Amino acid sequence: MALRFFNTYSRELEEFEPRDPAARRIGIYTCGPTVYSRAHIGNFRAYIFEDLLQRHLELRGYKVHRVMNITDVDDKTIRGAREAKVPLAKFTAQFKEAFFEDVEILRIKRANEFPAATDHRYIDRMIQMIAMLISRGLAYQADDKSVYFRINEFPNYGKLAHFDLAQLQSTGRVKHDEYDKEHIGDFALWKAWDEEDGDVKWDSPWGPGRPGWHIECSAMATRLLGNQIDIHCGGVDNIFPHHEAEIAQSEGVTGKKFVRYWLHCAHLLVDGQKMAKSLGNFYSVPDILAKGYTGRELRYALMRVHYRVPLNFTWEGMNEARESLGRIDEWLERLQKMVGTPRRGVRSAQRADPAIQFEEALDDDLNISAALGFLFESIRETNRAMDENKLDAASASAWLDWWKRINTVLDLETEIEVVVPAEVAELAEERENARREKNWKRSDQLRDRISAFGWEVRDTKDGPKLTRHGAASSG
RNA sequence: GGCGGGGUAGCCAAGUGGUAAGGUCGCGGUCUGCAAAACCGCUAUUCGCGGGUUCGAUUCCCGCCCCCGCCUCCA
Numbered sequence: 079m080a081l082r083f084f085n086t087y088s089r090e091l092e093e094f095e096p097r098d099p100a101a102r103r104i105g106i107y108t109c110g111p112t113v114y115s116r117a118h119i120g121n122f123r124a125y126i127f128e129d130l131l132q133r134h135l136e137l138r139g140y141k142v143h144r145v146m147n148i149t150d151v152d153d154k155t156i157r158g159a160r161e162a163k164v165p166l167a168k169f170t171a172q173f174k175e176a177f178f179e180d181v182e183i184l185r186i187k188r189a190n191e192f193p194a195a196t197d198h199r200y201i202d203r204m205i206q207m208i209a210m211l212i213s214r215g216l217a218y219q220a221d222d223k224s225v226y227f228r229i230n231e232f233p234n235y236g237k238l239a240h241f242d243l244a245q246l247q248s249t250g251r252v253k254h255d256e257y258d259k260e261h262i263g264d265f266a267l268w269k270a271w272d273e274e275d276g277d278v279k280w281d282s283p284w285g286p287g288r289p290g291w292h293i294e295c296s297a298m299a300t301r302l303l304g305n306q307i308d309i310h311c312g313g314v315d316n317i318f319p320h321h322e323a324e325i326a327q328s329e330g331v332t333g334k335k336f337v338r339y340w341l342h343c344a345h346l347l348v349d350g351q352k353m354a355k356s357l358g359n360f361y362s363v364p365d366i367l368a369k370g371y372t373g374r375e376l377r378y379a380l381m382r383v384h385y386r387v388p389l390n391f392t393w394e395g396m397n398e399a400r401e402s403l404g405r406i407d408e409w410l411e412r413l414q415k416m417v418g419t420p421r422r423g424v425r426s427a428q429r430a431d432p433a434i435q436f437e438e439a440l441d442d443d444l445n446i447s448a449a450l451g452f453l454f455e456s457i458r459e460t461n462r463a464m465d466e467n468k469l470d471a472a473s474a475s476a477w478l479d480w481w482k483r484i485n486t487v488l489d490l491e492t493e494i495e496v497v498v499p500a501e502v503a504e505l506a507e508e509r510e511n512a513r514r515e516k517n518w519k520r521s522d523q524l525r526d527r528i529s530a531f532g533w534e535v536r537d538t539k540d541g542p543k544l545t546r547h548g549a550a551s552s553g
Numbered sequence: 554g555g556c557g558g559g560g561u562a563g564c565c566a567a568g569u570g571g572u573a574a575g576g577u578c579g580c581g582g583u584c585u586g587c588a589a590a591a592c593c594g595c596u597a598u599u600c601g602c603g604g605g606u607u608c609g610a611u612u613c614c615c616g617c618c619c620c621c622g623c624c625u626c627c628a
Contacts, residue, residue: 081614084613086557094586107627108628110576110628111628112626112627117628118628119628120627120628121626121627122628124628125628127628128628149626151603152626153626154626155563170619195621221583224615239556239557239623239624240555240556240557241555241624242555242556248627249555262625263625264625265625266625273566282584290626291626299596301613311628313622313627313628314558314621314622314623314628315622315627315628316621316627317556317557318556318623318624319624319625319626319628320625320627323625323626342557342628343628344558344559344621344622344628345558345621345622345627346628347591347621348621350620350621351621352621363566371614373570373581382565382566382576383565383566384566386558386566387557387558387559388558388559388621388622389565389618390565392564392565394565394577394578395564395565397577397578398564398577398578399576399577400576401576401577402576402577404590405576405590405591406590408590409591412590412591439567442568447565447566447567447568447574447575447576448567448568448574449566449567450566450567450569450573450575450576451566451574451575451576452573452574452575453574454574454575454576455574455592458575458592459589460605461590461591461592461594462591462592464591464592465584465591465592466592472598512573513569513586517585518586518587521586521587522586522587522588525588534589535588535589536588536589536590537585537586537587537588537589538589538590543589545589
């Protein structure tokens with residue numbers, strides 16, 4: 079099956095054809111965080127979706143160059159810095175750092191570049207683009223000294239969101255105090271400095287000020303990825319006005335179609351509601367870790383639902399994620415053991431037939447739910463074969479190779495070597511002795527003591543096996 | 554009001570014009586000293602509601618209801 083994605087622009091599933099099919103190199107631009115506070119798990123749902131996208135494209139042989147911007151200057155960052163009484167750069171640095179910590183915890187592949195809005199290279203580029211837009215009549219400086227994009231001069235404005243410009247005038251939420259603008263929908267390219275901005279300002283042909291939010295992405299995207307990019311992603315809430323504005327600015331400057339495929343991810347809900355601090359359902363990655371869950375468990379929980387479907391985050395869902403991952407872990411361990419110590423008496427070697435359906439499901443607009451369905455079906459089938467002693471080492475090895483391949487996309491394997499504390503190991507040994515003497519009472523007491531250390535002992539054919547209990551498990 | 558996304562078992566969630574993947578939870582069984590893990594079985598005559606098309610619709614069409622999002626700087 080050909081690779082296809084749902085393009086927000088056409089609202090249709092489209093076969094993916096990169097700009098340069100021969101080179102198999104593709105450029106992806108993803109809207110990153112605004113570093114005014116710690117990012118929440120809803121933000122990370124989007125980043126995990128983008129991670130899945132990148133990894134699957136790479137599995138399919140594409141060489142992906144991905145850019146994710148960091149917005150480190152806007153109203154909120156300026157306000158935050160002012161309230162904290164620290165320079166803007168210092169204020170945002172802590173959240174940049176936190177962002178990268180969380181990215182690591184969630185095993186999100188780092189973008190090739192993380193341009194920051196305050197980097198002078200991009201400020202220069204933004205100024206250059208704004209000047210060009212003015213010279214083409216697509217932008218103007220208003221009486222308030224700010225520069226605005228003239229949406230009436232860009233006929234395609236509204237095409238991505240499927241908005242009718244006339245409609246914009248009738249919404250109640252538009253601020254009517256912005257009388258300086260020609261059209262209520264005109265958006266700021268350059269915001270003139272005012273007192274509240276303090277020392278946050280850059281010189282420009284239109285006086286001191288700072289860039290508008292939208293122009294930053296156009297500048298970075300076109301500078302780092304060229305005039306046309308293959309895929310541009312973000313959350314659905316970015317469709318309007320942000321991405322609409324990006325199209326207007328970029329195409330207004332380059333005259334070329336800016337983005338071939340627009341992919342947008344649905345929101346994360348918490349307990350069926352939008353995340354909000356006032357509702358007490360607002361979580362960051364450390365909040366989840368504090369509840370005893372691991373990064374990979376959260377990764378799984380955020381990844382397992384198709385990106386265009388709203389995902390409802392619940393603690394029950396986190397437990398499901400943990401159990402499902404445990405199932406994968408057990409399966410892998412069993413296969414590894416089979417490869418390591420081939421048993422005699424294995425009869426007909428069941429031909430390992432690692433399912434291509436997994437990858438084909440992902441080809442279909444990243445249908446991760448279907449892909450995981452195939453994974454778990456495969457797990458049950460191979461487990462059954464192993465139970466019946468019908469899987470040989472070669473087949474087990476083939477399944478492991480398959481896992482290794484799909485895990486380049488999932489990245490869900492436990493990574494931390496489990497180290498059993500000496501005291502737990504001792505107790506386990508004592509318990510084995512008791513069991514050999516058929517002293518079941520003592521054996522069960524020892525199991526309880528082991529349990530008190532947070533470990534669980536299981537008696538297998540190959541002897542006792544120690545695993546960490548639920549929340550405390552590593553990796 | 555406009556534009557989107559969604560409504561499938563207790564919960565999460567695929568999917569198809571021909572009679573419902575998978576995960577999780579629960580129950581029963583095999584295995585086990587007992588457990589655990591694994592496996593087997595059971596758990597939606599039914600896919601928000603009402604019409605229509607069809608031999609047949611959860612899937613297509615029409616109408617309606619509910620939830621969520623966007624409508625100027627929230628992923």
